[in-house]
Amino acid sequence: MKSLAQQMSFYQRYHRSPKNRLTHFFGVPMIVLAVMQVFSWVPLGPSGLNAAHVIVLVLLMYYFLLDVPLALAMTTFFAVLLAVTQHLAKLSWPWALTVFGVLFVGGWIVQLIGHHFEGRKPALLDNIFQIFIAPMFLMAEVFFHFGYKPGLKRRVQELSMQSV
Numbered sequence: 001m002k003s004l005a006q007q008m009s010f011y012q013r014y015h016r017s018p019k020n021r022l023t024h025f026f027g028v029p030m031i032v033l034a035v036m037q038v039f040s041w042v043p044l045g046p047s048g049l050n051a052a053h054v055i056v057l058v059l060l061m062y063y064f065l066l067d068v069p070l071a072l073a074m075t076t077f078f079a080v081l082l083a084v085t086q087h088l089a090k091l092s093w094p095w096a097l098t099v100f101g102v103l104f105v106g107g108w109i110v111q112l113i114g115h116h117f118e119g120r121k122p123a124l125l126d127n128i129f130q131i132f133i134a135p136m137f138l139m140a141e142v143f144f145h146f147g148y149k150p151g152l153k154r155r156v157q158e159l160s161m162q163s164v
Contacts, residue, residue, distance in 0.1 A: 004066040004136070005152060009159030011130055011137045014115075014123035021141065023114030028134050030107030033081050034100050040085040052085055063136055069149070073139050 015021050042051035056078045063071035088099055115122055123130040144153045 001065070004070075004140075005155040005159055007066075007130075007133045008137050008140060008152075008156045009162075010127065011123050011133050012156055012160040014120055014126075014130075015118065015137075017114070017118040019117040020114035023110045023117070024134065025138060025141075027107040027109075027111035027114065028138055029081070030103045030110065032135055033084060034103035034107060036081055036085050037088050037096070037100050037103070040082075040089050052082065056082060059132060062132070066136070067140075067152070070136055070139055070143065073143070074136060077135070077139065 015024065036052045036056070039052035039055055040050045044050055044054065060071060060075055060078065063074050088096060091099065111122065123134075140149065140152065140156075143149045
């Protein structure tokens, strides 16, 4: 398994422009929420558990293997999104599908605008697994902004420069 720094350095090579990064802070959560909304429509028994819960749990287990503090922050992030999906699940089908469409298509449009600024295609076109790294990368960016995890930031920067 590649380390978090290795995975983030790959992602960072495609996201150097501040404008591109900014668009991803909007686009990625929009897409994640849309996907979680769809999976929340797949019940897994009478307990209220649905496919979104299971997918989030599996993804968080992977994140905890990579980095505990970031995974804890991602747990909070996903908990908020799961709470939002509970409200979205109460919408009528026409409204629910409209919200899904706006979030999913809008999120991709926002990200593609960012990649226009970057002048480079999205990372997931070279490695589809990057769709799972994107949310954690953005959380790490928040940590870096506030001075947390300077060693990880330094390592990501070093690795991203080695492959250029």
